[in-house]
Amino acid sequence: MARIETQAVEFDALLKTRGVTRRRFLEFCGAVTVSLGLSEALAPKVAEAIEENVIGKAKGKLAPVLWLELASCTGCTESFAQVETPDVATVVLELISLNYAETLSAGAGYSLELAKKQTMEEAAGEYIVIIEGALMEGWEGNALRIANEKAVDIIREVSANAKAIVCAGSCAVDGGWQAAVPNPGGATGIEPFLKREKAAGRFTYEVDPTVDIPPIINVPTCPSNPEHLVAVLVDVLLVGKLPELDSHNKPTLMFGEYIHDNCPRRGHFENGEFVRQFGSEEERKGYCLYALGCKGPQTKNNCPIVRWNRRVSWCVEAGAPCIGCASADPTKAGFNWVDLNTPFFNRVKNLKIGDIILQPATLAAGIGGIAAIALIAHGFGMKATGRTKGGADFESERKWDAKHPDKAIATAPAAQAAKSTQEAEAAEEADEQTEGGDQ
Amino acid sequence: MAHLAHYRQAHPLPFVITHWINLICILVLIFTGFYIHFPYFSGFMGVARGLHLGLGYLLVINCAVRIILSLFIKSAPTAGSREVDRDIKSFLPQKDNRHQFGAWIKYYLFIKKEHPLGAKYGVPQKLAYAAIPFLILLVAFTGLCLYAPTSVVGPFAAFNGLVGGVMVTRIIHYCIMWVFIIFIALHAYLATIEGLAPAKMMFGWKEHGGLVYSPETHTIIGEDDLDGKDH
Amino acid sequence: MAKENPATPEDTQSDSAVKPDGEGAAAVGDSDAASGAAATSAELPEAPEPVSGEAPAVVLKRPSGVSIIDPVNRIEGHLRIDMEVENGKVANVWASGGLFRGMELVLEKRKSTDAPYISQRICGVCPVSHAHASSMAAEKSYGIEIPSTARIIRNIVEGAQFLHSHILWFYNLAALDYVNPLNALTADIADTVALANAAGTTQADFANLKNRLQAFADNGQLSLFSGHWFNTADVGAEGGKNAYQLPAELDLIATAHYLEALEMQALSSEISGIIGGKMPHIMTSIPGGTTFVPTEEKLDDLLFRAQKLAAWVTNTMIPDTLAIAPFYMDVFGYGDNAANYIAWGVFDEPGFDPDKRYLPGGVWSMNETSRYKLDGSSKYKTVQSANEALITETTVHSFYEADDITHRNPSRDGITRPLYYNEAMVTDEERRSGKKPFDRYTWDKAARYDKLPFEAGGLSRLLVAYNRGIPEIVKGIDGVLTALGVPGRVELLNSTMGRTGARNIETQYVANKMVEWVGELIEAIKGGDTTTFKEAENRTGEGFGMWEAPRGALYHYMSLKDDIIDRYQIIIPSTWNISPRDDSDVHGPMEQSLLDVPVEDMEQPIHALRTVHSFDPCVACAVHITEPATGKKFSTVTNPWGVK
Structure with a gap:
């Protein structure tokens, strides 16, 4: 059963009892360590920024980007790491300031959340949001909680001041596989969610209140193709405008x-x-x-x-x-x-x-089969009733005419219309039988 | 020998031709459509697609021609008569059709023993024929939604967007084809089950004797055995 | 951190002598043990800025309270760690998976051939393993075995994913717990070159990289270093010792190799891409074999990539590991757990025997060496074959309805009803018995084997392989322990650093095997064995696939009726590792490992983070459910953590 022993051993003491040494290190770097202290003089400028702000400068030559992972498999981040040109390091060091990315950020927990908060405050209207994964609305949004917040609340908050939103991967566009029947967690895409929130009066796009929701670029595929993602970022950052989008807000160059x-x-x-x-x-x-x-x-x-x-x-x-x-x-x-x-x-x-x-x-085959069977059965009926040789005999008078003599369609009396006696007799018989059948 | 006489006035030659074109187009379209839906054997896709596209256009053009001609060419709106009127009348409600829908259904279901009196086309028949142009338009429209070069054009793209993508359009297109198949089965069955005279007229333009119907009195007024004498 | 250079391995001779850094540096040259940084109990709580000058004489109060990491970064998925800290140590811990998606429900009523495609979307890091486990479950259901050439191809694509995952994880995810790229700005280039030589690792264009970093620093935006923990104080460190202990030069080397690793993981994924069409989410591994046709053109593409990777792992990754590890010997000092290990085995050999796989399956325990004794572990002192019937899941601490069967075997009775749990839903009876809402705290279920918690992952695989006598693994483990000066001390691997390093030994092994497997494929093609697919006759039945993802033991189960999935179950590695408490209130492996971990800075519990990362958790995968069956009752709550 359970744990019977939880000794509170001091870990440093434990270390010693385990006989851990640093011998190996000393073997290989002894020769150079003497000089290591020297580098302290070149204190980097970043250090100053860090003291006030966990994201450093809020604005600079890099475009601030928040990469939010929702209900994702991290496949889009993984995919992003497979980009050919420019490589991912160039992107995050020289193109964008990736201030928040759960899978890549150096920070974690509180300080990472702080980075997001500071970006949203200090670079309001400037930052681009990349969203990976579906938004989960199940259990009133409790199907996905990040940093003690429901993801639905995070998205509402982050979108309000975003310059643009890039939905990376099919999940962020429309819920992806998680939205597949029976959609157990209530998955949805970002664009439909924001539109619904706007319609319900729960969302305002602060950057430009005249539009309903922030500009959205949908980049579906599972996962998102890294060349697509980087091309979209380059479009937005270098060209300074959104790529041409179709009615689903997908770049036409890629999804046309x-x-x-x-x-x-x-x-x-x-x-x-x-x-x-x-x-x-x-x-x-x-x-x-x-x-x-x-x-x-x-x-x-x-x-x-x-x-x-x-x-x-x-x-x-x-x-x-x-x-x-x-x-x-x-x-x-x-x-x-x-x-x-x-x-x-x-x-x-x-x-x-x-x-x-x-x-x-x-x-279709089922319905077609039923139709075929019905026709064959009907054919036997036709055969049995003797209609296959030229059809049944004509009625001598429309039933309507017989019941409504004043509004009759035929202008000549029915009796006169039937020229041959034979036909007239047949018609009478038929009428009687039909009436009998009706009762 | 109880059917009405089949005169050429009922189906003037141009309509026999358009009927032939319809028949060929639809049969080949169905065949090639099935093949495009799933290639059951090899080596035919390019031809199948070419035929499907070409005959698709032909079917639409033929449909348009047929409708336009029906405004100008005169035909007999009732069977068993050589009296002609504008052909379109054959597809519109006529006095001869009034109150006969129930009678036709009862007749088909063997509840009514006698053949209902009526115009060239009975009520259910007329409804079915009148629906065909719309069906052709719909199937052509969905076809163009699927055809890559046209699928990006405004209305076609909009339709694809409306239904949720080309996959759904494809299913709609496929289902309409089945409506055609079932229509053809029913049409061929009803047109031939009581004898081949109507088919001979439609395909071979061959007249056939029978009862004579008066469009004035809306009654059968005699019989014509096609020996040159009218009753 | 940057301002300080903590890299100096300080005093190595004396146990507790404390010297400021500069002097510590001077002491280098001597050798021997003491765990410098960790050797004293004096420390500064919550002191991001180091105190320079003389060491503080007073022993300061250790922090107590609640420390939370949420979100946990650089992992797959959404994980939250709640820790109660008492006097600078974790006294209690809750690991919570924060996302519910419902994969099994989506799979039901679809075709067996759809399952590998859909189920691999559970995880973008280890999709190949899911595709394979799912395909294996289908193949068992059909009653077929895949052709040998398909087996080799699957091994290669699986291996490529292992390399990709391990390289990415070590350099690009875990490394930032140990390496401070910003500190690299202070590095001396000549020293860096010399250090790289001494460490036996590959050189890079250090000067150019430094310039790039300088340009980055000059701009002032921190990008992915936003909110970093580089200034975190270290436990037991005198004088405000920083938790990041590498010399600037080694930071620069590691940063250069961080960038190189990005290339290498992409190169590895190219192999997956060539075989699978794309990665993540490969397209070609399906029930019956593979749809990939190994043409000559593709063979050379595979071979030379595999060779390049193997060379890189040997010449860069392993030396880097051995260079960095000595600076963090204290990390061998925490993160230990009950030392029970499971592996289902991965990389099939021609006989398809799980116990003889290239990384064999097995269940093994060295619980007797652990501080956490678990009754019943001793029967696994010698490695046992895995038995599916002993796998169970329990949900007494998860967001699922209370269950009549506490331990459910996934194939026998794997049915669960999701239920978001809150205080209001605690029954009176439960309340009387002292149950709190916090008793249910995760979407993850507690996976157990023989009712015991087991750790899954690289370390588990290695230890099972070690005990099954796989020569390269035995040599690798023994060699590394010797290199670190602790020969034969396998029990030391039961620690955060052990778990971290084990993955790299495995990387080396898999990288070498990859070259062999591509050779095996070439031989098979030469010999005309080009069959890569076997069509199934029967498509009704049930079966499970037991395999390994890079993160550990992976299990897929499906039952089929006329090719339609009737029931589907998945137990993934992190279900074992981040498992909550079970019905006996025994922690899962990661929670166990977090207990007693030193916490210095309540906001930045770096040692806890390193420990979590050492498991390489894959949370999105871990959280899944099965059919809610009848009586589906979904409820909501405002804040499940509100009481805490």
């Missing part, structure tokens, strides 16, 4: 064309050369993955051009059908890339009707 249209395997598609099974000869030949459910034809991204991991490869080149992870719709709920694209290896997504999940083809 379908993957399919730039795919190196497009030729195989047009030739009708498809991989139908993994491990097949066709797969080895690098044929088109369309038949295996590749979502390239309906996903807009320039993956085939910009590629991944310092441009060494991308999904289709590695032999994987696109799963449409760049699909993200900030304008409506329920169109996250997981719900939109599963099953990944099927050509079209599943339909959900109540608790039933099925493919559109199954549904």
Whole structure:
């Protein structure tokens, strides 16, 4: 059971009892340590700044940036670290002042929160916010708490004075996979959240109260492509204006064309050369993955051009059908890339009707089958009633006419209309039977 | 021999031709559409897409031509008669159709034994035919939403945005195709189950004798065996 | 810190003699043990600025109260650490995962082939491991085994992720607990070159880097150093000793290698990218094998990257570790826990036996050497094979509804109902029995093996491999302990520094193996063994995948009906490590390790932070739930910490 012994041993004493030494160090640096004291004279200027302010100078040649991680997998930060040019160190030392980033910051806890607070106060209207991960609204926002605050409150607060917000990755755009059915934690994207808050009167964009929400740049994909992210930052910082955005606030340069249209395997598609099974000869030949459910034809991204991991490869080149992870719709709920694209290896997504999940083809074939069966059954009925040879005999008089002689459609009396007696008799019989059937 | 006489006036030659074009277009579109939906065999995608696109445009053009012609060309709005009027009348409510919807449904369901009296097209038939141009427009519209070069154009892009992306548009497009399939099955069935005379007229422009109907009195007034004599 | 140069390894001969830094420097040249900085109890509470001049004669009061780290930085996910500090030591601790996402619920009713793609989104640092564990669970459900070539490819991409993760973690995440890049501004370039030579690590363009840092400093914005803890005072340090103890020159070397490591982790991810299409979140590992086709063009891309990485790890990462560690021998002095270790094993060999993997699976304990005795640990004194049936999760301290089964085995009865817990929801009965709202404090569940807490991670893998006699690991551990002057003292690895250093030994091992595996792949292709995928006939059944993420033991379970997921369960490494108390009020490994950790500055508990980082926690992964089943009851609360 439990811990029976929790000795409060002084750790330094413990260290000694464990016989830890510094011998190793002395072996290799003994020769140079003598001179180490000398460098103290060159006290760096940063030291002065640090004393008053945990972020140093609030404003300088670097653009202040806060990188907020919400319900994320940290994949976008990881991805950011894989950028080709400029490398991530150049970005954080020479392009932006990354004052708050949970995964990268040197600071932690209270002092890190202080860095965020100071940036928001002293660089109000100047700082750019990069948001990674979905916002969680479940349990009134308690599904995600950071530094003892609900993330929903943090976002409201940080957005109010942001120069622009970059939503990195599909999660920040529309909730991503976390918003997929059944959306257990109440995931949503930043843009839809702020719009709803604005509509409910709970949010004001302090920098420019004439607009509803801060400028938002949505950079979906799971994770966000680092070349995209850095390009967006460069656009905003160097060019001094937002990149051209589409109706979903996605940069058109990156999300304007379908993957399919730039795919190196497009030729195989047009030739009708498809991989139908993994491990097949066709797969080895690098044929088109369309038949295996590749979502390239309906996903807009320039993956085939910009590629991944310092441009060494991308999904289709590695032999994987696109799963449409760049699909993200900030304008409506329920169109996250997981719900939109599963099953990944099927050509079209599943339909959900109540608790039933099925493919559109199954549904259509079902309805088509029912129609076919109905027609065949009807055909037997037609045969049985003798209508297949020229159809049934015509009614001698419209039923309406018979019931409403004053408003009759036919102008000639029904009895006269039927020229042949045979027909007239048949008509009478039929009428009687119909009436009988009605009762 | 209870059906009405089939005269060429009911289906003037231009409409026989547009019907042929419709038939070919829709059948090939369905086939190529299925192939594009999922390539069941190899080597056909480029052709399938070319055909699908080309015949898609042809279907729309044919539909437009058919509608425009219906304003000018005259046809018989009732079967069993050679009296003609503007063809569009065949697709609009006529006096002959009044109060006959129930009768048709009852007839189809074997509740009513006798064939209802009516115009060239019965009420359910007329409704179905009138819906076809709209269906063609919708399927063409969604098709253009899916076709990459047009998918970025205003209304098409807006539609994709409205429904939640190309994947959803694709499903809508696919479902409309199934409406066409079910329509064709039903149409072919009803047009042929009582005898091949209507089909022979529609495809071969071949007249066929039968009862004669008077558009004036809205009643059957006789029979014509096509020996040159009218009753 | 910057102003002071704490780097000097002070007096090494005497136990407690205290000298100001300058004099301490003069004393260098002698050798021997004493833990300089940590060797005295005199210290300055909450004194960011060092007191220079003579050492204070008085012993100052040690801090007591509540110390909180929230958010914990440089980890994956949202973690909060609450510590009650008494007289300068952590007396009680709560580790809280602050995020709930619900991965298993999202996976249900989807196809088995979707699961690897979706489930790896649990974590952007170790997605490959999730893809593999999920695929393995599916393969077990189908009853198939993947082709050997697919196995090799999976090993390579998994290995690439391990290298990426470990390199990034050591240099870019953990290092900032030990290295102060701002201090590097004061470094002398000639000395830096000499020091790098002495340390046997690689040179860099130190002058250029220093200029870059100077330009950065001149600008005055602190960027990612905002809110840094570089000024934190050290426990036991006389004269306001700073917690960052490296000489400026070593700080400069480490900073140069921090930048180089960014390159190297990216290079490693290039291997994942080549095989997986992209990284994070690879695309090619799916149930049945891999969709990656190893063409000749790709083989050389893999081989020479693997070779470059292996050389870098050998020539830079390991020497750096050995250079930095001696300045922080005190970090061997805390962060110890009950010393129970689990590993499910990773990197399959041709026979697919978990106990024979390149890093084998096993359960092992050296609890008898620990201060925290746990009954029942002794049966794992010799390494045992892992038994899935003994894995359980308990939620008595987590935000889930009270459970009729305290210890739930994930495959047998893994069902949980999420419930955000607050004071109002404590029943009268519970209140009478003294239960407080704070009793439920995390979204993380408490994972237990044989009802005992076990540590997962690099150290666990290494110790299991050490006990299973993997030659390179035995040599690596013995070698490092000898190099640090404590030969054979394996129990010293049960500490914050041990856990930190173990990962680097593993990095070396995996880097070397990577070159071997690419060679194995080339041989397989040469031999015509190009089958990389096996199609499943049957898609109904259940199975689990037990594998390792860089952070430790990873478990995925799925049950399938006609290829549709009926139930899904995940237990990830940090569920073991950051686990809350269990039903017997036994802490999880990280909480255990935090107990008794010295706290000097209540706002900047650097030793606690180092200890947390040594586990490389992956919190987003750790927090997950299973089907709420019926009686779903979601409740809310304003502030769960309000009472504290």
